[in-house]
Amino acid sequence: MKRPNVLAFAGSARSQSLNKQLIQYVATQLSDLDLNVTFKDLSDFQMPLYDGDLEEASGIPEAAVRFYDLLCSHDGFAIACPEYNSSITPLLKNTIDWATRPRSGESPLKAFTGKSALLCAASPGALGGVRGLNHVSSILQSIGTLVVPIPVSVPSAHQVISASGIGDERVAGMLNKLCARFANVLRGAQSMT
DSSP states (O other), rough: OOEEEEEEEOOOOTTTOOOHHHHHHHHHHHHTTOOOEOOGGGGOOOOOOOOHHHHHHHOHHHHHHHHHHHTTOOOOOEOOOOOOTBBOOOOHHHHHHTTTSSSSSOOOOTTTTTEEEEEEOHHHHHHHHHHHHHHHHHHHHHHEEEEEEEEETOOOOGGTTTEEEEEEEHHHHHHHHHHHHHHHHHHHHHHHO
């Protein structure tokens, strides 16, 4: 059985994003579980705000095509989801919107259908981004992606997450368990194909 391929990214373009640091920790844990992990930064995929008139006039932007191809070539996604005003970030929502546009000769929602996703969030606030996680989970499930329970949110993340890792054993343990569940789901899905 081949090693599952996982695309890891954060729904933030900010260079010092806590969620980027969080997903890099998760990516390392997934690699240690013998998964092929590709980390990408959404700031490398500049896309205009989705607009049907723009799509009709100019087609799908090159950056959106590149990210769509990445999604299609991976078995699952590990996503750190910042929370903006109790919901999904505009960057992450826009990226998903472009990736769900129909392509000629391909099945609808090809990039997401039958895939699995690990979700996590980090926030300096007391709730750790949990409200935004609920919205991201709902969106992904509605487009055919299995969201692995139970997403992990990290409150007071500025005190817990650093470039060197996770400084709280309880949080690290929760993330490690989520990574193990995700790896098991991906391997189970492969064994059924």
